[in-house]
Amino acid sequence: MLNRRYTLQIHIAGIFFSVVSVLSIILIVLSYQNSKALNQELAEERTRQNAEQVKLAFQKLTLPVLTAIDSLAVSKYGRQLHASNDKQWLSTINAVMENNPDVLSVYVGYPSEESAFVRSTKPTFMRHQFSTPDNSHLMVDINNSNGLQVRSYYDEKLNFISVDTDSINYKPTTRPWYKAAPESGKIHITDPYFYFFIQRMGITLSRQLPDNDGVIAADITLASLSSFLNSLIDSEDTQLMLLDDSRKIFAHTGFLPDASSGRSQKEHLQALSASPLNNLYKTDDWQKTSLNVEHKGETWMLSLARITFGGERGLWLAKAIPERQLIGSAIEARNNQIFISFLGLILGTAMVLVASARIATPLKKLGEATKRIRQFDFSTVSKVKSNVVEVKELSESISMMSDTISGFLDTLHRVSHSTNFDSLLTDIVLHCQQTTDADYVLMWTNSAKDRDILELTAQYPSTTCGSNIHLEKLLSASTRVQADLSNQNFVSFTPSMAEQGTGNLPSSLHHAWLLRLNNRDGDCIGYVMVGFNRPVSAKQEEKLPFIRQFLGFASLIKENWDRVVAQKHLFKSFIEMMASAIDTKSPYTGGHCQRVPELTFMLADAVNKDTTYFPDFTLNEQSREALYFAAWLHDCGKVTTPEYVVDKATKLETIYNRIHEVRTRFEVLKRDKEIQYWKKRAEGESQQELDVWLKKELEALDDDFAFIAKSNVGAEFMDEQSVTRLNIISQRTWYRTIDDTLGLSWEEESRRKQMPSRALPCKEQVLSDDLYHHIPWLDQQKETFENWAFSLAIPELQYNRGELYNLSIQRGTLTEEERFIINDHIIQTINMLEKLPYPKHLERVPEIAGGHHEKLDGKGYPYGLDESNLSIDARIMSVADIFEALTASDRPYKKAKTLSEALKILAFMAKDRHIDPKLYKIFIEQKVYLQYADAFLPASQRDNVDEAALLAIIKPAQKTQPKTVSEA
Numbered sequence: 009m010l011n012r013r014y015t016l017q018i019h020i021a022g023i024f025f026s027v028v029s030v031l032s033i034i035l036i037v038l039s040y041q042n043s044k045a046l047n048q049e050l051a052e053e054r055t056r057q058n059a060e061q062v063k064l065a066f067q068k069l070t071l072p073v074l075t076a077i078d079s080l081a082v083s084k085y086g087r088q089l090h091a092s093n094d095k096q097w098l099s100t101i102n103a104v105m106e107n108n109p110d111v112l113s114v115y116v117g118y119p120s121e122e123s124a125f126v127r128s129t130k131p132t133f134m135r136h137q138f139s140t141p142d143n144s145h146l147m148v149d150i151n152n153s154n155g156l157q158v159r160s161y162y163d164e165k166l167n168f169i170s171v172d173t174d175s176i177n178y179k180p181t182t183r184p185w186y187k188a189a190p191e192s193g194k195i196h197i198t199d200p201y202f203y204f205f206i207q208r209m210g211i212t213l214s215r216q217l218p219d220n221d222g223v224i225a226a227d228i229t230l231a232s233l234s235s236f237l238n239s240l241i242d243s244e245d246t247q248l249m250l251l252d253d254s255r256k257i258f259a260h261t262g263f264l265p266d267a268s269s270g271r272s273q274k275e276h277l278q279a280l281s282a283s284p285l286n287n288l289y290k291t292d293d294w295q296k297t298s299l300n301v302e303h304k305g306e307t308w309m310l311s312l313a314r315i316t317f318g319g320e321r322g323l324w325l326a327k328a329i330p331e332r333q334l335i336g337s338a339i340e341a342r343n344n345q346i347f348i349s350f351l352g353l354i355l356g357t358a359m360v361l362v363a364s365a366r367i368a369t370p371l372k373k374l375g376e377a378t379k380r381i382r383q384f385d386f387s388t389v390s391k392v393k394s395n396v397v398e399v400k401e402l403s404e405s406i407s408m409m410s411d412t413i414s415g416f417l418d419t420l421h422r423v424s425h426s427t428n429f430d431s432l433l434t435d436i437v438l439h440c441q442q443t444t445d446a447d448y449v450l451m452w453t454n455s456a457k458d459r460d461i462l463e464l465t466a467q468y469p470s471t472t473c474g475s476n477i478h479l480e481k482l483l484s485a486s487t488r489v490q491a492d493l494s495n496q497n498f499v500s501f502t503p504s505m506a507e508q509g510t511g512n513l514p515s516s517l518h519h520a521w522l523l524r525l526n527n528r529d530g531d532c533i534g535y536v537m538v539g540f541n542r543p544v545s546a547k548q549e550e551k552l553p554f555i556r557q558f559l560g561f562a563s564l565i566k567e568n569w570d571r572v573v574a575q576k577h578l579f580k581s582f583i584e585m586m587a588s589a590i591d592t593k594s595p596y597t598g599g600h601c602q603r604v605p606e607l608t609f610m611l612a613d614a615v616n617k618d619t620t621y622f623p624d625f626t627l628n629e630q631s632r633e634a635l636y637f638a639a640w641l642h643d644c645g646k647v648t649t650p651e652y653v654v655d656k657a658t659k660l661e662t663i664y665n666r667i668h669e670v671r672t673r674f675e676v677l678k679r680d681k682e683i684q685y686w687k688k689r690a691e692g693e694s695q696q697e698l699d700v701w702l703k704k705e706l707e708a709l710d711d712d713f714a715f716i717a718k719s720n721v722g723a724e725f726m727d728e729q730s731v732t733r734l735n736i737i738s739q740r741t742w743y744r745t746i747d748d749t750l751g752l753s754w755e756e757e758s759r760r761k762q763m764p765s766r767a768l769p770c771k772e773q774v775l776s777d778d779l780y781h782h783i784p785w786l787d788q789q790k791e792t793f794e795n796w797a798f799s800l801a802i803p804e805l806q807y808n809r810g811e812l813y814n815l816s817i818q819r820g821t822l823t824e825e826e827r828f829i830i831n832d833h834i835i836q837t838i839n840m841l842e843k844l845p846y847p848k849h850l851e852r853v854p855e856i857a858g859g860h861h862e863k864l865d866g867k868g869y870p871y872g873l874d875e876s877n878l879s880i881d882a883r884i885m886s887v888a889d890i891f892e893a894l895t896a897s898d899r900p901y902k903k904a905k906t907l908s909e910a911l912k913i914l915a916f917m918a919k920d921r922h923i924d925p926k927l928y929k930i931f932i933e934q935k936v937y938l939q940y941a942d943a944f945l946p947a948s949q950r951d952n953v954d955e956a957a958l959l960a961i962i963k964p965a966q967k968t969q970p971k972t973v974s975e976a
Contacts, residue, residue, distance in 0.1 A: 015368055015372065020360060020364035020367075020368070021357050021360045021361045021364060024356060024357060024360045025353065025357050028349075028352075028353050028356060029353060032345075032346075032349035032352075032353065035345070035349075036342055036345045036346060036349065039341065039342065039345060052298045052311055054242070055298075055311035055313050055325065055327045056313050058240045058248070058313070058325060058327065059313035059314070059315045059325045060315075061236075061240060062233070062236070062237070062240075062250065062315055062323070062325055063315045063316075063323075065232075065233060065236045066233065066315070066323070069108070069110055069228065069232060069233065070197065070211075070213065070228065072104070072107060072108050073104065073108055073111055073213055073226050073228060074195050074213060076104045076114075076226070077114075077195055077213055077215050077224060077225075077226055078195070078215065080100075080101075080114070080224055081193075081215050081216075081217055081218070081224050082218060085097045085100070085116075086116050086217045086221070086222060086224050087217070087221065089118070089122050089124055089150060090124070090150060091124070092116075092124040092125070092126050092148045092150065093148055093150070093160055095166055098126065098146065098148070098162065098166055099166060101114050101126045101146075102145075102146060102166060105128045105130075105146075108228070109130075109131075109232070110210075110228045110229045110230070110231060110232045111128070111226055111227070111228050112127060112128055112131070112134065112208075112210070112227045112228070112229055113125055113126060113127040113128065113226065113227045114126045114224070114225070114226045115224070115225055115226075115227075116217070116222055116223065116224045116225070117180025117181065117183070117186050117222055117223050117225075118180070118221065118222040119181060119220075119221070119222065120153050121153045121178075121179045121180060121181060122151060122152055122153050122180075123149075123151045123178065123180040124148070124149065124150050124151070125147075125148065125149040125151070126146060126147075126148050127146070127147045127148075127149070128145070128146060128147075129144040129145060129146060129147045129161070130145055133208075134147075140161055141161055141169055141170065143163045143164070143169065144161045144162070144163065144169060145162055145163050145164040145166070146161070146162040146166065147159060147160070147161055147162075148160045148161075148162070151176055151178050151180075155175050155176055155177055156173065156174075156175060156176075157173065157174045157175065157176040157178075158171060158172075158173050159171065159172040159173070159174065180223070184198065184212075185198065185212045185214040185223070185225045186214065186223045186225075188214055189214040189215055189216045189223040189225075190215075190216065191216060191220065193215065193216055193218070194215070195213050195214065195215045196213070196214050196215070197211055197212075197213055198211050198212040198213075198214075199211070199252050199254065199256065208229045208230075208231065209229065209230045209259070210227055210228055210229040210230055211227075211228050211230065212225055212226070212227050212228075213225060213226045213228065230250075230259050233250060233259040234259045234260065234261070234262075237249075237250065237259055237260065237261045238261050238262065240261075241261055242329060242333070243329070243330075243333050245329070245330050245333060246261070246327070246328070246329045246333075247260070247261055247263045247283055247284070247285055247327070247328040247329075248260065248261045248325065248326070248327050249261070249264075249285055249325075249326045249327075250323055250324070250325060250326075251289075251323065251324045251326065252323055252324070253324075255289065257276045257277075257280070263279075263283055264276050264279045264280060264283075265279055277289075283303075283328065284301055284303035284308040284310060284328045285310065285326050285328045287299075287301045287303075287310060288310050288312050288326050289326070294312065294324060295312070297310075297311070297312050298310070298311045298312075300331065306330055306331075306332070307330070307331040307332075308328050308329065308330055308331065309328070309329050309330075309331055310326070310327070310328050311326070311327045311328075312324060312325070312326050312327075313325045313327075366396075367394075367396055367399065370392045370393070370394040370396070370399045370403070371399060371402075373392045374392050374399070374402060374403055374406055377392070377406055377407075377410070378406060381406070381409070381410050381413065412443075412554060418439070432565065432569075433451055433453070433465050433466040433562070433565075433566075434466040434468070436451070436466070436558075436559075436561075436562045436565070437449045437450070437451050437466040437467060437468045437536075438468050439558070440468075440536065440538060440555055440558065440559070441468045441469075441538075443551050443554065443555065443558075444521075444538055444548055444551045444552075444555060445548060446538045446539060446540055446548075447539055447540055447541045447542075448467065448468065448469060448539045449467065449468050449536065449537070449538050449539070450464065450466075450467045450477065450536070450537045450539070451464075451465050451466045451467070451534060451535070451536045451537075451562075452464055452465060452479055452534050452535045452536075453465040453525070453533060453534035453566055454532075454533050454534060462479060462480055462534070462535070465534070477513060477514065477537065479535060479537070482513065489501065489522065493522065493524050498521065498522065498523040498524065498552075498556060499521070499522045500519070500520075500521050500552070501519070501520060501522070502518065502519050502520075503517050503520065514539075516541045517539050517540075517541065518540055518541050518542055518543060519539075519540045519543065519544050520537055520538065520539045520540065521537070521538040521552060521555070522535060522536075522537050523535065523536045523537075523538075523555070523556060523559055525559060525562060525563040525566060526563055527563060527564075527566070527567040528564075528567060533563060533566050533567065533570075534563075534566060536559055536562070538555065579637075580636070580640075583637060583640045583641055584602075584640060586640075586641070586644060586647075587601035587602060587605075587640045587641070587643075587644070588601070588602065589647070590643055590644065590646050590647060599896075600643070600892060600893070600896060601640065601642070601643050603892050603896075603944055604639055604642060604643075604885070604888050604889055604892050605636065605639035605640050606940070606943065606944070607888040607891060607892055607936075607940050608635065608639040608884055608885050608888040609632075609635070609636070609639070610888075610936050610939050610940055611884050611887060611888055611927065611930070611931060611936050612627055612632075612635055612881070612884050613627065614930050614931075614934040614936050615627075615880065615884065615927070615930055617934075618930055618934075621926035621927075621929065621930060622880060622926065622930075625880050630849035631849070631881075633849065633850065634849060634850050634852055634853055634856065634881075635856060635881050635884075635885075637850060637853050637857075638852075638853045638856035638857040638881065638885065639857075639885060639888070641837070641841060641853070641857050642837065642857040642860050642885060642889065643833060643837065644836075644837050644840055644841070644857075645832070645833040645834060645835065645836030645837030645838070645839070645840060646833045646836075646837075647836075648832075648833065648836045649829060649830065649832070649833045649836075650829070653822075653826050653829050653830060654830065656821050656822060656826065657821065658720045658721055658722065658821055659719065659720050659721075659722050659814045659815050659817050659821045660720050660811060660814055660815065661821070662809065665720075666811065667716070667717060667720050670713070670716055670774065670775065670811065671713060671717075673742055673772075673774045674709055674710075674712070674713040674774065676742050677709055677740060677742055677774065678706055678709050680742065680743075681702060681705045681706060681709070682702065685698055685701070685702045712737045712740070715730075715733065715734075715737065716734070716737065716775070716815065719734060719815050720815060721821075722817060722819075722820050722821040725818055725819060726816060726817065726818040726819075727818075731816050731818075734775070734812060734815055734816060735812070737774065737775065738773050738774060738775035738776070738811075738812050739773065740773065740774040741771045741772060741773055741774065742771075742772055742774060743769045743770070743771055743772070744768065744769060744770055744771075744772045745768050745769040746768070747768065748760070749761075756780070759779070759780040759782070759783070760780045762779045762780060763778060763779050763780060775811045775812045775815065776810070776811055776812065777810030777811065777812045777813050778810070781808060781809040781810040781811075781813070782805050782807075782808055782809075782810075783805060783806045783807040783808070783809065784805060784806060785805070785806045786806075789806070797871070798835055798869065798870035798871060799868075799869050799870060799871055799872035800828060800831055800832070800835070800869050800870055801828075802828065803824050803825045803828050805825055806825060806829075807823075807825050807826070807829075808823055808824075808825050831861070831869055831870070834858055834860075834861050834869065834870050835870050837854075837857055837858055838854050838857070838858035838870065841853055841854035841857055841858070842854045852879070852881070855879065855882065856879060856881040856882050856885060857885070858870065858871075858882075859871075859873065859878055859879065859882030859883075859885070859886070860882055860885040860886045860888075860889045861886070861889075862878050862882060862886065863886075863921065863922045863923070864878065864883075864921040864922065864923065864924060865920070865921040865922065867922075868922075875921075875924075880924075883923065883924040883927055884927060886923055886924075887914070887923050887924070887927050887928065887931060890914065890917065890923065891910060891914060891931075891937070891940070894909070894910035894913055894914070895907070895910050895941075895944075895945055895949060897946070897949070904949060905949070906948075906949050906950075906951045907937065907941055907945065907949055907950050907951055907953055908951050908952065908953050908954070911932070911937060911953055911958050912958060912961070914928060914931075915928065915958045915959075915961040915962055916961060918961075918962045919961055919962045925962045928962060929959065929962070932955050932958055932959055933955075933959075937953070
């Protein structure tokens, strides 16, 4: 939902709906809360009023009785025990009980333990409790101190009915009502308590008689208070309860058992647990309060109010009312407000939808127009009509933006498909002219050779004579133009007569914009002049900011192009420097890494032109660049190859030619023969015989050394007979008298220690293959052989410097180990080139450079690729590398071949599928060899070439068809 998009019409309506809804909700909630709070305050006030009403009712109940008690106390009634049976006093007491039905009895007690009780038997429960006659209205008990009780009954008219006597042990002075009567003569009101005999809750009022002659008291039931509480309830669910300070319940609205049923206070409390008022009752510290509680899934409001009677004594009124009844009017008002707000919201939203449609519809059309612009469809973009000023201006801006972007993208399209910098700048100049409708636009940029010189790079129209505008002279002569260009990088000016008179500007120029092109470093790299032969309109002036921004793009192109060219030039120079360093490393191979690229491109250009043998081969700018780098770096791995291996001209050569050591040994042998000759002469042997012997021995030594020296050159094949003779010659011995471990490097000394030491003088062979001649691979070199992916076989040793071993090489001057070192240069080339980060079009450089020693028959190295896996670029390099090596005149180990000899060798290699026969044909047919020979070979090597004979070598022989009978 959060990612969905909605129309402007929906947004406006939604905002209106949301704002009005939030305001309505806030107002409804505030109104509801205020109503609820007001009702709660009214309920609390009602509780306080109820408390006052209860207080007034209680006072109304007790006040007449208090007056009557006071009157009776000071009258003669209290001084006579039998006054209760006096009709006059009985009439007075009856009047009190008639006026106050809750007064059940009036009685008096004396210190003599005598007492008199006047009880109303009018209530049924009293007649039933005391078993009085049915017409009994009053009952009078006279209790004598001797325990005799005389009970008299009177009817409603106070006529005597009957009398009963009984014995009773009743002592008034021990009763609480007697003891509680204050000595001051004030009336004491007891806490409500349960009248056991009548099973009612009530209170007792007591007062001492004058002179403390006794106590007069009256019992009052609280039944009228319970009835009064029922009149105070707000609803049928309202609960009211009266309690004293000791938490005794003595009146309620009927939600607890009635006292007349004989229920005790304990049972009241058990029943109270089902009432919400139990939450108030269980509170430890009672105080006036109002709170809401949850009871049986419903919220109740509880109130507790204090009823005082002037002193410390008082009552508590507890009230519980359901919240639904308390705030019923608030809920009804809230529901009405919700309905009215919803109705207004719907009507308002509908009106806003209609009004917003007049804004949204044109914007929707503009949105469709921008969508088409986003899809690069500028053909159907048009202005949208609207009475809204902002929408109208937006429509005009979008239309203008469409035209501008369309033209800009056209230019970008031409720029992105242009690989020629000059044509690219011409496209930029053209777009400037089309945008501004100028008469001509010219661009000058810094010269690649000298950045202080400006060159006219592009102009439009092409017929404009840009050479007639001398920008450098204009800039040096016009101080105002210089000042404006320095401050804001552009100037809009009308040429003065003086400026046109100098010839720096054409006479037809009416107005011009001159803008400076800056690179990101703030350096000036060129200028653009937009010229008008007529006054410039306001619409054309509006294009100036766009032209300034657009030419910033041109500045970036110029800067990036310069950097690309500089980086390419730097990279090419670095590669050529590296190739030159490799050639310089060995003076005998100097020029190889520089001549191979030349010959490679001579052959590649010929193949590119060919449509017969390689019709699918193309040599574009990118593939040419890849081939260029591969050709120049094809032997970069030779930087790891020791030059004494590369330049090894003789078999015994390492850093120097060890044939000199062998010759010295033969010189020693010859001296030994001469010494032996003179010793024998001294011993008296025949001089003639000794002369013959010495001559023969010396000639044999000279002959043996001559054979060794000839073998060392490696010009001829060493057959088994020659190898056998070398072994025989090697058996010649001479005596060494000097320790051969002296003056050695630590590395050579460690190899020498592998051989057992011998006492001097010791016999040495003239040619030897010793352990110290074996140079093993280093540990780090062995690690590179673990995942060997190349076809080259790895020799057991890194070098074998054995003299007899090296002289026994059958072909050339290289041992198996040295040939591996030589061939390893291509592996090092691949490893080095694969570590370089290439752009996509150069990713094949390692494959092209590393494949020039592969053969079509799969017997080349380093991977042993065959024709199916060998690219044409690698095949071209293979031909170029071989032909250059054959014709090179700077190799010490071979003589340079003539043109015909080299081409013949190539022909046989093509026949044996060591090189591509089709490339060889192109090499011959398009005379690539002559092009190379004219450039690099001396006249002595450029002999006559029989092209037909060479091509005939690679053609398969035609099988002779058997003659038919008719032909025979």
